[in-house]
Amino acid sequence: MDSFDFSCIVGRVITGVQHIKPSQWSFTVQPSLGIGVECPWRILDAGRIAISSEDHLQQYGLPASIDAASIATNLLASRPVIRIEVRESTADLLLEFEGYLRLEVIPFSTGYESWNIFGPSGFHVVAQGGGQLCIRREPMT
Template identity: 30%
Template sequence: MYKKISNIDFTYFIGQKVTEVNTEKNLPLGVAFETAGLIIECPWRLQASNEVLIGYSDCIQKPDGYSHKNVEKILLGRRIINIIHFEGISDLVVEFEGSIYLELFHDSNYFEGWQLRGDNGFYLFTLPGGTYSD
């Protein structure tokens, strides 16, 4: 299946640093940036050098070994280098310095998947079924 990259302008987010990662159990993964935020309620993974560092399944299936605290250790203080959004079933890739990639995969026909907000009024989120709205 061919995925088309959307033409949404993410310039506002480039260079912003991760200031906080939600580490509360039983809450969605949340990442705060200097003037923006990302809430993730769908499967995700952190990847570097073609290797998964940690993913959604790790946190669900082995919570005694993996948690959002692992994500915090990897991302805290890193700056966003690029954001890629795919149209159709709305997947999102956030590239951080150090060649770290946070990949989000919308996987529900019933629930929303993720929300990206900027203090500048930017708001992009996925709808049930994988489409997106801004």
């Protein structure tokens, strides 16, 4: 696997999570980074599942459907990333935040892209099917 130094995300804060139909998610990382996700994700709070992409729009007997994007934004918005890991063989993306929160992005496909991280300086990292990373470091024109 080609390597990329993901430490540029440490200290940053996710300021918003958005669901883009049908199955895309956007995590806005300040300043000037983004994480696009097209696979299941979940947020753990002190080791327990607090919310996941699978919960979005489910009602589970509640008065209203769950807005996973809003809940994820509320959980993550004020907490900086303290550690990031990308598992080499699977491209699982794991971000740990202050306050015992953890975002886990779990690729499930051998063929489809699962997530990508991009920034204004031109770097773009894509988790391809099967757990491979494709890393581009040149500015986009």
